[in-house]
Amino acid sequence: MRIKVKVKPSAKQNKIEERDGIYFIWVKEKAEKGKANKKLIELLSEYFKVPKSNVEIKVGERSRNKIVEILKDENE
Numbered sequence: 001m002r003i004k005v006k007v008k009p010s011a012k013q014n015k016i017e018e019r020d021g022i023y024f025i026w027v028k029e030k031a032e033k034g035k036a037n038k039k040l041i042e043l044l045s046e047y048f049k050v051p052k053s054n055v056e057i058k059v060g061e062r063s064r065n066k067i068v069e070i071l072k073d074e075n076e
Helices: 036-050
Strands: 002-008 015-019 023-028 053-059 065-070
Touching: 002 036, 015 036, 023 036, 036 053, 036 065
Parallel strands: 002 023
Antiparallel strands: 002 065, 015 023, 053 065
């Protein structure tokens, strides 16, 4: 499944909110050296209950607007 994500780096807390099919994600990490992207993948893997290896940024690696692919376990 592919989802649209808007990332807000350097936030006060880590948080995920879904509105109108878009996931707004606040991460504490700064947007430097891939830190915010790494935390984004970690948060999404917890939210969707999948391994981190099943979460991949497809579009927008260096943008706040991203498209992320979540691979669900085939047994679900």
